[in-house]
Amino acid sequence: MVGITSYGAYVPFFRLGEGTSAWNTRTEKAIANFDEDSITMAVAAAVDCLNGADRKIIDGLYLATTTAPYLEKQGASIVAEAADLRADIFTADFANSLRAGTLALRAAVDAVKAGSAGQVLVTAADLRVPQPRSEFEPVLGDGAAAVTVGKENVVAEIEDSYSITNEILDVWRTAGDTFVRSAEDRFASEKGYLKILPQAVKGLLEKCKLTPQDFAKAVFYAPDARKHREMSVRLGFDPKTQVQDPMFNKLGNTGTAFALMMLVAALEKAEPGDRILFAGYGDGADAFVLKVTEGIKKVENRRGIKGCLGSKKILPDYLTYARWRSLIDIAPPVRRPPLDAPSPSAMYRERNQNIRLYGAKCKNCGYQQYPPQRVCTKCHAKDQFEPVRISDKKAELFTYSLDYLGPTLDPPLVICFINFAGGGRMQSMMTDRVVEEIKIGMPLEMTFRKLHTVGGIHNYYWKCMPVRR
Amino acid sequence: MNGIKDRVAVIGMGCTNFGEHWDKSAEDLMVEAAYEAYEDAGIDPKDIQAAWLGFQYSFGTARGTMLAHALKLDYIPITRVENACCTGTDAFRNACYAVAAGIYDLVLVMGVEKLKDAGVSGLPVSYAPFWGSRVEPPVPAPVQFALAGTRYFHQYGLSYEEGKRTLAKIAVKNHHNGSLNPRAHFQKEITLEQAMNAPIIASPLGLFDCCGVSDGAAAAIITRPELAKSLKKDYILVKGLGLTCGARQAILHDDYDMVHFEETVTAAQKAYQEAGVKNPREEIDLAVVHDCFTITELLIYEDLGFSPRGGAKEDVDSGFFTLEGGLPVNTDGGLKCFGHPIGASGLRMIYEVYKQLQNKAGRRQIKKADIGLTHNLGGHPGHFTCAVAIFGRND
Numbered sequence: 001m002v003g004i005t006s007y008g009a010y011v012p013f014f015r016l017g018e019g020t021s022a023w024n025t026r027t028e029k030a031i032a033n034f035d036e037d038s039i040t041m042a043v044a045a046a047v048d049c050l051n052g053a054d055r056k057i058i059d060g061l062y063l064a065t066t067t068a069p070y071l072e073k074q075g076a077s078i079v080a081e082a083a084d085l086r087a088d089i090f091t092a093d094f095a096n097s098l099r100a101g102t103l104a105l106r107a108a109v110d111a112v113k114a115g116s117a118g119q120v121l122v123t124a125a126d127l128r129v130p131q132p133r134s135e136f137e138p139v140l141g142d143g144a145a146a147v148t149v150g151k152e153n154v155v156a157e158i159e160d161s162y163s164i165t166n167e168i169l170d171v172w173r174t175a176g177d178t179f180v181r182s183a184e185d186r187f188a189s190e191k192g193y194l195k196i197l198p199q200a201v202k203g204l205l206e207k208c209k210l211t212p213q214d215f216a217k218a219v220f221y222a223p224d225a226r227k228h229r230e231m232s233v234r235l236g237f238d239p240k241t242q243v244q245d246p247m248f249n250k251l252g253n254t255g256t257a258f259a260l261m262m263l264v265a266a267l268e269k270a271e272p273g274d275r276i277l278f279a280g281y282g283d284g285a286d287a288f289v290l291k292v293t294e295g296i297k298k299v300e301n302r303r304g305i306k307g308c309l310g311s312k313k314i315l316p317d318y319l320t321y322a323r324w325r326s327l328i329d330i331a332p333p334v335r336r337p338p339l340d341a342p343s344p345s346a347m348y349r350e351r352n353q354n355i356r357l358y359g360a361k362c363k364n365c366g367y368q369q370y371p372p373q374r375v376c377t378k379c380h381a382k383d384q385f386e387p388v389r390i391s392d393k394k395a396e397l398f399t400y401s402l403d404y405l406g407p408t409l410d411p412p413l414v415i416c417f418i419n420f421a422g423g424g425r426m427q428s429m430m431t432d433r434v435v436e437e438i439k440i441g442m443p444l445e446m447t448f449r450k451l452h453t454v455g456g457i458h459n460y461y462w463k464c465m466p467v468r469r
Numbered sequence: 470m471n472g473i474k475d476r477v478a479v480i481g482m483g484c485t486n487f488g489e490h491w492d493k494s495a496e497d498l499m500v501e502a503a504y505e506a507y508e509d510a511g512i513d514p515k516d517i518q519a520a521w522l523g524f525q526y527s528f529g530t531a532r533g534t535m536l537a538h539a540l541k542l543d544y545i546p547i548t549r550v551e552n553a554c555c556t557g558t559d560a561f562r563n564a565c566y567a568v569a570a571g572i573y574d575l576v577l578v579m580g581v582e583k584l585k586d587a588g589v590s591g592l593p594v595s596y597a598p599f600w601g602s603r604v605e606p607p608v609p610a611p612v613q614f615a616l617a618g619t620r621y622f623h624q625y626g627l628s629y630e631e632g633k634r635t636l637a638k639i640a641v642k643n644h645h646n647g648s649l650n651p652r653a654h655f656q657k658e659i660t661l662e663q664a665m666n667a668p669i670i671a672s673p674l675g676l677f678d679c680c681g682v683s684d685g686a687a688a689a690i691i692t693r694p695e696l697a698k699s700l701k702k703d704y705i706l707v708k709g710l711g712l713t714c715g716a717r718q719a720i721l722h723d724d725y726d727m728v729h730f731e732e733t734v735t736a737a738q739k740a741y742q743e744a745g746v747k748n749p750r751e752e753i754d755l756a757v758v759h760d761c762f763t764i765t766e767l768l769i770y771e772d773l774g775f776s777p778r779g780g781a782k783e784d785v786d787s788g789f790f791t792l793e794g795g796l797p798v799n800t801d802g803g804l805k806c807f808g809h810p811i812g813a814s815g816l817r818m819i820y821e822v823y824k825q826l827q828n829k830a831g832r833r834q835i836k837k838a839d840i841g842l843t844h845n846l847g848g849h850p851g852h853f854t855c856a857v858a859i860f861g862r863n864d
Contacts, residue, residue: 346601
């Protein structure tokens with residue numbers, strides 16, 4: 001039996017919605033912070049998916065996104081490193097299509113079926129920037145999903161799948177485009193989404209000899225809420241009882257991650273024996289039949305869609321959002337020398353401590369320290385350390401300052417000292433915080449973020465943030 | 470181990486006005502400080518046998534030759550010293566050891582900084598300068614010390630308002646002292662309300678909690694005491710020198726309290742031991758300390774043993790560190806008002822102690838000035854360099 005063995009998701013903390021000045025629409029949607037991108041969100045979803053699991057069992061990692069930060073350089077390798085996976089694994093980016101998430105899922109299923117991998121982690125994330133005041137702006141949201149695919153401990157068997165490829169310009173971007181382009185809506189719908197996705201579903205049902213009545217839930221991509229409703233009708237599912245909520249007024253269309261995020265939301269509520277129809281769209285369509293097993297009850301301690309949607313902060317003003325997305329260039333508070341680009345060789349040398357966030361535990365005195373040292377800071381023993389991953393350790397705020405002149409797109413910059421459970425201290429930046437709620441002793445967790453982009457280098461590192469509740 | 474006590478004499482000093490010297494180069498500032506020191510010592514520049522030059526930013530990676538060129542010191546050994554905000558004091562310290570060892574009879578020490586040509590406010594450093602991967606958080610100077618401020622308020626149960634008021638009193642005191650000093654960068658008094666209500670730079674520190682960023686130079690001429698006697702009546706004596714470096718303990722140790730700086734404690738211990746100071750609160754007559762921020766000065770009171778742990782607020786409230794108090798601190802306005810040209814600051818502090826011990830400090834002269842202390846702190850919490858120097862009259 002091949003299927004999904006675990007799932008996780010990530011929805012950013014911030015929302016545009018009622019209460020955001022100059023937002024001009026009643027829709028609520030999730031938006032990534034200024035220091036997030038597809039890579040960082042994929043890491044967050046991956047870490048959620050792997051919570052409690054041995055990360056060494058993962059044999060492959062796929063990253064699906066249309067918003068990869070590098071055109072030439074893999075994103076999956078960064079996600080794999082940050083998620084602290086083994087080095088002898090197969091990593092690949094699935095790019096350029098809103099369907100890349102379901103394509104990656106299908107490739108993972110095939111790899112496991114073929115026996116080339118035991119467990120494949122599929123991540124999908126997107127952060128598409130809609131043009132201000134365009135039809136896309138109220139619709140597009142940011143987020144990520146992750147599932148593992150394997151043969152053992154399956155929580156939802158993937159019984160079958162069916163794919164169609166379809167060459168059409170309905171939505172697209174070229175390398176230099178900041179915003180999504182689209183064809184005339186009637187054309188795009190009739191010859192694209194509303195035509196092709198039903199074809200894939202029909203093909204799958206015929207192949208499996210199933211009817212819509214055989215499914216507890218239908219989970220499928222849609223560009224917007226109206227088309228999602230229309231698709232329910234076209235496919236023959238009862239929108240009230242059978243169709244997964246597409247979360248258009250809470251999350252938004254998260255592109256490549258969208259279908260998988262809806263699937264995670266469906267799995268969070270699924271019961272053993274449920275059959276789920278799952279379909280993704282973009283340059284064609286992929287459809288899957290899933291059957292939920294008893295194992296679904298054992299997936300616990302996931303923040304998932306439910307946890308993330310419940311933990312949010314409405315951004316007070318649209319201007320802040322525009323600044324985060326570089327839609328408006330606001331002068332820094334103070335004249336400072338420009339940032340220096342990081343050194344690739346130093347980044348390479350420090351990848352374990354910076355990207356895997358390894359500390360070092362002294363074998364002589366037991367003190368856990370970050371960053372790793374050659375000589376123990378406590379007992380002065382030389383080179384007697386074992387690496388300890390601290391990215392998943394909880395921490396506590398020891399002291400902090402709000403820097404109103406610091407180099408950040410979201411002042412004040414919160415600089416703090418944090419102490420880790422199990423030992424060790426780190427000087428850290430705090431993100432996803434509500435300034436008024438910061439206080440000494442507050443519980444914190446680590447989150448993978450993009451510090452800055454200088455000289456064409458995206459510099460990733462871990463920040464702390466208040467534990468999301 | 471022989472200490473430095475009474476083995477080196479300061480016979481001449483010079484110090485420029487500190488401030489924004491748009492019309493003067495670093496060379497100009499060095500010439501002014503040196504010639505004041507020559508005149509004060511009554512020596513011929515030709516008799517200088519060696520020199521130490523301290524600066525951090527001013528000439529990039531240039532060397533002692535900058536001093537040779539400015540002063541036309543022909544073919545003598547000049548060593549450039551850089552040790553962050555301790556640069557000036559460390560240049561002085563190294564020069565003292567050469568004199569005490571009997572290698573040279575007459576030595577010039579120069580500290581200089583020309584910060585205002587950098588074209589930026591604050592110090593001309595890029596953020597996150599430490600690791601090549603540039604992942605370390607940008608922690609400019611105000612933030613480094615603000616972190617201690619937040620923790621200090623928490624540790625000793627001060628409300629934000631109480632904490633801010635205590636810090637404001639230090640700023641008000643230093644502004645008062647600066648107003649009496651014609652060479653200070655800022656010579657204006659401020660009110661408690663002004664200090665407390667100033668814009669926040671890095672919480673809890675506001676504008677008046679931060680020192681000036683200035684241009685300036687200061688110089689000292691030193692010799693051995695037996696030679697000093699023939700040159701100057703009121704030369705002063707070096708009584709103790711302490712310098713220590715942190716190894717990032719404040720950041721690496723999860724039990725480091727961040728309400729004190731161990732580098733100051735240990736540097737002071739060394740200096741007190743050399744000078745034979747047992748009870749600094751009673752024995753030190755004045756101190757010129759590294760008040761880069763008001764919170765730094767508050768911590769220094771405790772780290773130098775002037776106030777008990779957690780007791781600095783009480784001493785601030787009682788006026789203990791004012792010109793009229795039991796132990797005047799930063800009689801010349803401190804970094805806050807005299808200004809802070811990094812490489813020059815250590816020597817500027819020695820200049821103030823020198824003048825006070827000679828009874829030549831003008832309107833800010835304190836009543837009894839037999840033993841004076843200077844203190845510098847350079848770097849970041851956990852990896853500071855701290856220098857403490859103690860001086861005494863020769864009678």
